[in-house]
Structure formats: structure tokens, C-alpha cells
Amino acid sequence: MRKKLQLSLLASASFCLAFQAHADNAAVAADAIAEMDTIVVVGQGKTYSALETTEGMELQQAPITSVIAQIDNLPGVSINEGDSYGFDDWSTSVALRGFQGGQVGMTIDGLPNGGSGYGGGSKANRYIDPMNLAGATVSQGTADIASRSNEALGGTIDFKTQSPLDESRARLGLTVGDHEARGLYGRYDTGLFLNDTTKMWVSASTIEATDFIDGSAENEKDHFAAKIESEFGKLNLAGYITFDDTHEDNYQRIYSAAQYEANPDSDGLTGVWTATPAVDQNYRRAWSTLRENLFAYVKADYEIIDGLNLEAAIYRHDQDGRGDWAPPYLLDLTGAVTGTPGNTYTYVGADGLAADPADADATPVQSYRHTHYQKERTGLTADIDWNKNFGSVENTLRAGIWYEDATRYEYRDWHKITDATVGFGFDVDPYFTQYNRNFPQSTFKWYIEDSIQFADITATLGVKQFHNEIERKNNFDPSSATENFTAESESDVLFSGGLSYAPSAVNGLEAFIGYAENYRALADDVFEVLVPQFPEPETSETMEAGVRYSEGRFSASAVYFQNDFENRLTTISLAAAPGEIDYLEASNGGFANVGGIESTGFEIAAAFEATDNLSFYASYTNNDATYLGIDASVLSPASIEGASEAEIADLVRTLNDNAGIWEGNPVAGIADNMFVASADWYIDNFNAGVSAKYTGERRVNVARNFAVTDATGNTIVPPGTALGSFDTDATTIVDLYLGMNGGAIVPALDGVNMRLNVTNLFDESYLGTIAQNSGAWIGAPRTVALSLTADF
Structure with missing residues (x-):
């Protein structure tokens, strides 16, 4: 089985060379053995960053x-997950050029994911x-003006699903690996039907694994999907x-350098x-x-007249989850008329009443x-573009809207562990x-953009508003009236535009x-805690400039970027008792405006x-x-009423120090330097690749003050201790894959692909x-997985 591999240098502020496999027939697998013989440049004329993942990735x-792991080797991108398989969403992080988590938009086939936060x-x-x-396409910084996300301060990552094949095919996959990992996958492509107008696929998979710390976790995932495409x-x-x-x-976090050094494996x-x-x-299970997530969409693309196109989509998302x-302890609800708990107790006597553990x-x-x-989302999008030549000038006018109606539900209940002497099984009915x-x-978002191409120059200008x-x-x-209210926020009219020159x-x-102004509306979790004054929405301004070159067997790119991020919101624990985790904290924490971030840098790449x-x-x-x-502008009036200038300055200094955000301090989780090197080899029935990623030191800020204990309950860090900040060591992570088509063994196994990761x-x-x-969370150790894929 042979394929032609394309190497694609994409129009981006950073650089990406795409090892994109193209089958000689539609039934050939996307990960089959390939042969490289062409280099193709795509995306010329864009004035913003747009990186794509590659087959090698x-x-x-x-x-x-x-x-999410597949985008980690793209320039400017840093992905960290709980383990090598991506189990544990709580410890997953996405960082782009200084932006992290909910500051980075995420879409599925161009449609919004509904936020990336845990709750x-x-x-x-x-x-x-x-x-x-x-x-996946990573649009950093200035991005595409049509991007649909409430979180796209630092660009958008669009993950794309595969189109159905033109020919029918059945595919089965099996994976086994370290940490008791097992995965089964099945998919059927119908091929073209209904007079060759329609094609579809259906797939199902199940995977499971345990954790790499002590092997006690029970991680399971079942997934079903189907896609259909028609052309009339x-x-x-x-x-x-x-x-x-x-x-x-x-997994749980590490709160100090000393804790990590004492036991880096726990x-x-x-x-x-x-x-x-x-x-x-602290029992892991x-x-x-x-x-549970159910997501569905229908899209339509219609050419009204030559040069005038209309695209529209409707989507629905339902989520049901639990943390x-x-x-x-148990909560003592005695005499609690409103349901507010009183004291807590950890041991009971024979009479069922609170008792001393020494009894x-x-x-x-x-x-x-x-x-x-829980979450329910229904939305629609509509885009129109008109392409018209005026003599030697090619003009493209785009406009579009996005509307989404969503409701997030959240409630918390407490269940009694039925018998705390034997395990964590709990009573079905909550006691509180x-x-x-x-x-x-x-x-609601609208945008309009005009792009003019004349000779070697393309100029783009657009505006949008949320x-x-x-x-x-x-x-x-x-x-x-205090507990129930409506809050509206509206962005300014946001400008974006740029120039590209291809002599x-x-x-x-x-x-x-390119230049763009970006905006993130206040998320609903900001309103979980009632405060006298809600923070301003986050905003950013991004500029990037660069050159890219691709000719023959060589490609290179260089870019400079600058981001200015204002009104940055950070979650702050509202725990009343500094000596312990406050399980009764009635939210995911409060939000504080901690000023802004400035990030500048450059990216150089070659292939x-x-x-x-x-x-x-x-x-x-x-x-x-x-x-x-x-x-002082971010402080509430009530907090500084009657205070002197010196007292206000001291309060600001204390807040900056405690949060680790004084001016000039490095942004937590962002490395100054990252380097990626990779090699991919394809010949006949074999392929192999190796990649290495160097990540420089990163700052860890620890602003919470609760006790940290080890596995036996002994206190490592006593309550009330200011844990402060520390830097991680620089790391180099090397990944390897070896692949083979079964036809290399016997012809009968042609179409059976094996891969070791x-x-x-x-x-x-x-x-x-x-x-x-x-x-910070401990990084995953060496992990080995073997997979087999068979096509019929």
C-alpha cells in the first residue's frame, strides 16, 4: 500500500509543515505507509496565523x-494532559502565546464547543x-474574523472531522498499552449512494485505562459518532x-518544589x-x-449565483455531568431550618451521635x-461571501452572524458514605x-470583512461585535432580587485587518x-459568587508580522508577535478556613481582575x-x-472606603505579591523557550518517526493556603503557610513511533497496519x-502502546 505525501507550509505567523497523506484510492487509510515526493504551499494571501496538524503529528x-495532544508540536502551542492518553480533563491545559484555558477558543468543524472550563x-x-x-487548524492571535467562540482572546483551535469515503469500507482497530490501556474501534463507510450524491460513516469505540501513579483509577470512555455528506x-x-x-x-496537584522533590512519583x-x-x-476513585455529551449539527452550503455563496448551520449540544x-466528615444539620449546615463530625458512637475518635x-x-x-445549547450560524473581479482587482466581501441560546445548570448535593469502614459506596438519596x-x-455576534487583491498585494479589513x-x-x-438578576455585556466594534505581499x-x-482586537464575554461562572462589583470583560489586542518561504525541498518561516491582554480574570478560592480545603465553598471560587498580560516573541522554523x-x-x-x-482601579469601593493613599498602595502591593502577579513577573505556565525537532521516514510497507520537544522553565504560582498532606495523612505543608512561587525545570520529551503494513509479512495481511507508539x-x-x-500536576512517564488497524 503506497501513498503520496504532501508537505504543506501553511500561511501562519508560526510555521507548520504538513505531512498530508493522499491515497491512490479512497479506501486507503489515513495512517497507511506513505512516500514523500512533493512539497505544496497552501493558504497564501492570509494575513493571520493558521497552523495545521500533520500526519506525522x-x-x-x-x-x-x-x-488535543495532536497539536502539541505546533509552534507556540503547549499542551499538557493528566496522562499520555488524555484521561482527566481537570488536569488538561492548552496554552497559545501566553493565553491559557478559557482564553483560547475551541470549535468543532467551525462550530463552538460551548466553553472549555471544567464546570x-x-x-x-x-x-x-x-x-x-x-x-486541526490553530489560528493564533488575529485569527479568522468569522471564528465562533466566546473565549477567543488568544485565537481559535478548529478540530475537523473526517469526510466519508467515496468507496465502502469497514475498519476495525485494537490498541493495548501501559497502565492497563485497552481500546476497541469500529467504523463503516457506506461509500456513495443515492445516485452517487450521498455518503456517510458510523463509528463506535470504547477505551479504558488506569492511572500511572498507583494504578487505582478506573477510567472509561465510550464514544459513538456518525457523519453524512450530500451534494445536490x-x-x-x-x-x-x-x-x-x-x-x-x-490526578492531584503538587503545591511546592519541596513536595515534588520529596516524592516526584506521587x-x-x-x-x-x-x-x-x-x-x-484523598482516595483517588x-x-x-x-x-455525557451529545452534539449534533446540520450544515448547508448553497451557491446562489456565480461568485455568491451562502452557508448556514444549526447545532445542538446537551451535557450531563458530575464532579x-x-x-x-458528615454535616450536622440539626436545627438547620434553612438547610444551612452547622458543625461537622467524623466519628459516631453506637447511638449514631458524634463521638470522640478515641472512644x-x-x-x-x-x-x-x-x-x-448540565448544559443545553442551541445555535445557528449564517455566512455569505461575494467574490467579484473589478478589472485587475479581485474583491471578496464576507459577512455573517452567530446566535446561541444556552442554559447551564449546576447543583450540589451531599450523600452519606454508607459504611466508611469498607469503602466509598454511598446512599443514593442525598442528605443535604x-x-x-x-x-x-x-x-449574538456579527461580522463583516472585505478583502482586496491587486497584483501581489492582498489587503483585508473587517469589524465584528459581540x-x-x-x-x-x-x-x-x-x-x-439579590440572588436573581440579568447581566448584559456588549463589546466595542472590534477591528481586524492586515496586508500580505507575495512578490x-x-x-x-x-x-x-495582521492586527486584531478580541473580546471574551463574562462567563456564567463569574456570577456564581455574589460580589458588590462584577469585573470588566477580558479584552486583547494582537499584532503579528512575518515571512514565509517554500520552494523545492526547502521551506522556512519567521514571525514576530505582540499580545496585550487587559482585565485578566483569575479564579480565587473563597475558602473560609485557610487550614483545609473548604468543601462547603458554594462555588468554583470567586473571580478577581488581576490586571493584564503582555507577551511578545518570535517563531522561526524550517523543514x-x-x-x-x-x-x-x-x-x-x-x-x-x-x-x-x-x-487601585480594580479594587471595590467598599474595600478602600476611608483608606489613605499609603494604605491603598499597601493593599495593592499585597494583592500583587500574594497572587504572584507583580509587574514583570513571568506568566504562570508559559515557557520563554520551546524547541521542536522531528523526522519522519516512509518507504514501502514501513514508516517511523521521532520527535523531541524542549520546554524551558515555567513559573508556578500557588496562591491558596491550605494544608498539604501525604498519602498517610501526614502534613507536608502546614496550614497557613504561604506557599509562594517556584520554577519548574526545563524538560525535553521524546516520542517515537514505528509502523508496518502487514503486507510486509505476507500478502494476505495487506491492509492490516500495526503501529508502536x-x-x-x-x-x-x-x-x-x-x-x-x-x-502543578506531575507529567506522564514513559508510556508504550501497540495498535492494529484492519480495513475490509
């Missing part, structure tokens, strides 16, 4: 690994099976539906139930994320806390419901410059096709991302995801 990941969000791994992924003259239709059911047991969670509540609150914890008949008791997350609220929300409305409804007290005298050379079968790629990213700090080949010990204001 796909092959570097096992078929059961989260789709009601869904990243791309909930929507797409890795073996159904066609690739000038009308193209597409539909997609996916259902994902995931249960993940979490996150402090335990794998054995001990019947000691102070220890069992009780730290869980459960999510679990095991507080080391002979004392029995441990414990709670199992469930925070329920802490809160119950929902957040109806609407989003309008958002959020309601807060307290279902315990629906008549309270006809120099084949393959292009220079570009060389040494032979028709061997290619090399390397890139370097420099990113100087620093905090601008906060001033090894991530973190040299078993580097490092810290991976860094929370923006609270610790």
Missing part, C-alpha cells in the same frame, strides 16, 4: 489518545474520536452527531481505602469526573459530595442539597502583517525534504509573557500542567 500519538465546558476530546479526526447540484449538505460517555478519576492521592476519613478524602469528592465504639463516617453540571441554580445565556446576556437564577429563592518575482515568498522518503522539521518559539500587575521515550520526570494560581 497524528502518528506520534496512539489511536486512543485525546485529539459545564467540553473540550474537543468530548466531541471527536481520534481515529475520526481529519486534523449547487447545494451541499453535511450532518454530524456524536455521543460521548466518560468516567475519569483525577501526587498525594491514595489507592487503598483505610477507614480513616482524613486519609480517605472518589475524585472523579463524569460527563465527585469525599469530604472527611472504643467510635466508627468513622464520611460524605460523598456531588456537583452536578447545598445549592441549586441555573444560568440562561444568549450570544452581545451577551446572562441570567442568574437561584432555584432555592427565585424571588430574591511574483520571487517564487514561494510571502510577507504579511527539509532530504529524500522522497525522509523529511526533517524543526521550530523555535520565544515568548516573553509577563504580568502587568493590578492597581512510545511517548516520553527516556522516561523524563517533569511537571506538566500548571494551574494559573494553584500548583
Whole structure:
């Protein structure tokens, strides 16, 4: 089985060389053995960054690994996940040029994912099976003006699903790997039918694995998806539906350099139930994320007249989820008329009343806390573009709208662990419901953009605007004006534009410059906590300028970027007791405006096709991302009433110091330097590749002050200790893959592809995801996975 491999240098501020396989017939698998013989430049004329993943990046990941991992080797991008398979959404981070988490937009086939946060969000791994992924496009900074996201301060990542094949095919996949990983995958492509106008596929998969710390986690994921495409003259239709059911047991953070150095192989969670509540609150299987996501869309593309096209889509998303914890006590609700808990107790005597643990008949008791997350979204998009030549000038006018109606539901209930001496099984009926609220929300965006191409120059100018409305409804007290309200936010008219120049005298050379203003509406979780003054929405301004070149077997790119980020919001724990995790905190924490971020840097990359079968790629990213700090303007009037200038200045200084965000301090989780080098080799029935990614030191800020204990319940960091900041070591992670078509063994096995993936080949010990204001997670160790794929 042979394929022709394209190497694509994309129109981007950063550089990406795409090893894009094209089959000699439609039934050939996307990961079959390839032969490189062409270099193709795509995307010329764009004035913004647009990086695409490559086939080599796909092959570097096992078929059961989260789709998010495939973008990690793109310049300027940093992806960290709980383990090598991407289990544990809580410890997954996405960073682009100094922007992180909810500051980076994410879409599925161009449609919004509904947010990436833990409490009601869904990243791309909930929507797409890795073996159904066609690739991902990362638009950094200025991005495409039509991008649909409420989080696109730092660009948008669009994950694309594969189109159905023209010929019928059945595919089966099997993966086994370290940490008891197992995966099964099946897909059937119908090929063309209905007079060759329609084609579709259906797929199903299931994967499971445990954790790499102590092997106690039970991670499971079941996924179903189907896609259909039809073409009727000038009308193209597409539909997609996916259902994902995931249960993940979490990893825990490291809160100090000393804790990590003392035991770099343990996150402090335990794998054995001990019947000691102070220890069992850290029982890994009780730290869980459960999510069900159903997502579907229908798209239509119609050519009204020559040069005038209309695209429209409608989509629906339903999520039902839960986050679990095991507080080391029961709540004492005695006399609580309103349901507000009083004291807590951890042991009871024979009479069922609170008892001293030293009593002979004392029995441990414990709670199992469930925070329920639900979300419903319905939306539509419409875009029109008109392309018209006026003599030697080609003009393209685009305009579009996006509307979404969504409601996020959240409530928290407490269940009694039925018998805390034997395990964490709990009573089905809760003994206490802490809160119950929902957040109806609407989003409306419009944009218009004009692009003019004359000779070697393309100029683009556009404007966009967002309008958002959020309601807060307290279902315990629906008549309270304080607890129930509506908040509206509207962006300014946001400008974007740029120039690109591709001199006809120099084949393959292009220079570009772009600028954009971006906006992130206040998310509904900001309104979980009632405060006198809500923060301003986050905004950013982005500029990038660069050159790219591709001719023959050599390609190169260089770009400079600058981002100015204002009104940055950070989650702050509202725990009343500094000596412990406050399980009764009635939210995911409050939000504080911690000023801004400035990031400047450059990216240089080069690729060389040494032979028709061997290619090399390397890139370097420099990113100087620093905090601008906060001033008195972000303080609420009540907090400074009657204070002197000196007292206000001291308060500002204290806030900056405690949060680690004083001016000039490096942004937590962002490395100054990243370097990627990779090589891919294809010949006949064999392929292989190796990649290495160097990530420089990163800052960890720890702003929370609660006790940190080890696996036996001993205190590592005492309550009230200011944990401060520390820097991670620089790391180099090497990944390897080896592939073979079964036809190399016997002709009868042609079409059976085998691949061995090894991530973190040299078993580097490092810290991976860094929370923006609270610790870091241990990076995954060396992980080996073997996969087989058979086509019929």
C-alpha cells in the first residue's frame, strides 16, 4: 500500500509543515505507509496565523489518545494532559502565546464547543474520536474574523472531522498499552449512494485505562459518532452527531518544589481505602469526573449565483455531568431550618451521635459530595461571501452572524458514605442539597470583512461585535432580587485587518502583517459568587508580522508577535478556613481582575525534504509573557472606603505579591523557550518517526493556603503557610513511533497496519500542567502502546 505525501507550509505567523497523506484510492487509510515526493504551499494571501496538524503529528500519538495532544508540536502551542492518553480533563491545559484555558477558543468543524472550563465546558476530546479526526487548524492571535467562540482572546483551535469515503469500507482497530490501556474501534463507510450524491460513516469505540501513579483509577470512555455528506447540484449538505460517555478519576496537584522533590512519583492521592476519613478524602476513585455529551449539527452550503455563496448551520449540544469528592466528615444539620449546615463530625458512637475518635465504639463516617453540571445549547450560524473581479482587482466581501441560546445548570448535593469502614459506596438519596441554580445565556455576534487583491498585494479589513446576556437564577429563592438578576455585556466594534505581499518575482515568498482586537464575554461562572462589583470583560489586542518561504525541498518561516491582554480574570478560592480545603465553598471560587498580560516573541522554523522518503522539521518559539500587575482601579469601593493613599498602595502591593502577579513577573505556565525537532521516514510497507520537544522553565504560582498532606495523612505543608512561587525545570520529551503494513509479512495481511507508539521515550520526570494560581500536576512517564488497524 503506497501513498503520496504532501508537505504543506501553511500561511501562519508560526510555521507548520504538513505531512498530508493522499491515497491512490479512497479506501486507503489515513495512517497507511506513505512516500514523500512533493512539497505544496497552501493558504497564501492570509494575513493571520493558521497552523495545521500533520500526519506525522497524528502518528506520534496512539489511536486512543485525546485529539488535543495532536497539536502539541505546533509552534507556540503547549499542551499538557493528566496522562499520555488524555484521561482527566481537570488536569488538561492548552496554552497559545501566553493565553491559557478559557482564553483560547475551541470549535468543532467551525462550530463552538460551548466553553472549555471544567464546570459545564467540553473540550474537543468530548466531541471527536481520534481515529475520526481529519486534523486541526490553530489560528493564533488575529485569527479568522468569522471564528465562533466566546473565549477567543488568544485565537481559535478548529478540530475537523473526517469526510466519508467515496468507496465502502469497514475498519476495525485494537490498541493495548501501559497502565492497563485497552481500546476497541469500529467504523463503516457506506461509500456513495443515492445516485452517487450521498455518503456517510458510523463509528463506535470504547477505551479504558488506569492511572500511572498507583494504578487505582478506573477510567472509561465510550464514544459513538456518525457523519453524512450530500451534494445536490449547487447545494451541499453535511450532518454530524456524536455521543460521548466518560468516567475519569483525577490526578492531584503538587503545591511546592519541596513536595515534588520529596516524592516526584506521587501526587498525594491514595489507592487503598483505610477507614480513616482524613486519609480517605484523598482516595483517588472518589475524585472523579463524569460527563455525557451529545452534539449534533446540520450544515448547508448553497451557491446562489456565480461568485455568491451562502452557508448556514444549526447545532445542538446537551451535557450531563458530575464532579465527585469525599469530604472527611458528615454535616450536622440539626436545627438547620434553612438547610444551612452547622458543625461537622467524623466519628459516631453506637447511638449514631458524634463521638470522640478515641472512644472504643467510635466508627468513622464520611460524605460523598456531588456537583452536578448540565448544559443545553442551541445555535445557528449564517455566512455569505461575494467574490467579484473589478478589472485587475479581485474583491471578496464576507459577512455573517452567530446566535446561541444556552442554559447551564449546576447543583450540589451531599450523600452519606454508607459504611466508611469498607469503602466509598454511598446512599443514593442525598442528605443535604447545598445549592441549586441555573444560568440562561444568549450570544449574538456579527461580522463583516472585505478583502482586496491587486497584483501581489492582498489587503483585508473587517469589524465584528459581540452581545451577551446572562441570567442568574437561584432555584432555592427565585424571588430574591439579590440572588436573581440579568447581566448584559456588549463589546466595542472590534477591528481586524492586515496586508500580505507575495512578490511574483520571487517564487514561494510571502510577507504579511495582521492586527486584531478580541473580546471574551463574562462567563456564567463569574456570577456564581455574589460580589458588590462584577469585573470588566477580558479584552486583547494582537499584532503579528512575518515571512514565509517554500520552494523545492526547502521551506522556512519567521514571525514576530505582540499580545496585550487587559482585565485578566483569575479564579480565587473563597475558602473560609485557610487550614483545609473548604468543601462547603458554594462555588468554583470567586473571580478577581488581576490586571493584564503582555507577551511578545518570535517563531522561526524550517523543514527539509532530504529524500522522497525522509523529511526533517524543526521550530523555535520565544515568548516573553509577563504580568502587568493590578492597581487601585480594580479594587471595590467598599474595600478602600476611608483608606489613605499609603494604605491603598499597601493593599495593592499585597494583592500583587500574594497572587504572584507583580509587574514583570513571568506568566504562570508559559515557557520563554520551546524547541521542536522531528523526522519522519516512509518507504514501502514501513514508516517511523521521532520527535523531541524542549520546554524551558515555567513559573508556578500557588496562591491558596491550605494544608498539604501525604498519602498517610501526614502534613507536608502546614496550614497557613504561604506557599509562594517556584520554577519548574526545563524538560525535553521524546516520542517515537514505528509502523508496518502487514503486507510486509505476507500478502494476505495487506491492509492490516500495526503501529508502536512510545511517548516520553527516556522516561523524563517533569511537571506538566500548571494551574494559573494553584500548583502543578506531575507529567506522564514513559508510556508504550501497540495498535492494529484492519480495513475490509
